[in-house]
Amino acid sequence: MPCLLLIVVLAFPRVVLVLMFLLSNYLQRAYHGLIVPVVGFLFLPLTTIVYAWLVNTGQAFQGVPLLILIVAVIIDVGGWSGGEYHRRRR
Numbered sequence: 001m002p003c004l005l006l007i008v009v010l011a012f013p014r015v016v017l018v019l020m021f022l023l024s025n026y027l028q029r030a031y032h033g034l035i036v037p038v039v040g041f042l043f044l045p046l047t048t049i050v051y052a053w054l055v056n057t058g059q060a061f062q063g064v065p066l067l068i069l070i071v072a073v074i075i076d077v078g079g080w081s082g083g084e085y086h087r088r089r090r
Contacts, residue, residue, distance in 0.1 A: 010075075013045035020049070030055040044076040
């Protein structure tokens, strides 16, 4: 079951963010306000989810949790440049 949840989060992070916002207070506990989650929804959805997970579980931002956060940022930013690269190639 956890693997299936991970696949859904990676495939549809914006849908997961909307569901998290509507069905729980998970994002409200991690972010104090609405601006950061909205900007995260638009530009870095996976990073927004991972940061909320780290804050809600009380994990320190060092070691493996920090590495997971960095990988989430790389995946989000990689989506921006990959589309532009393929668009220019045609």
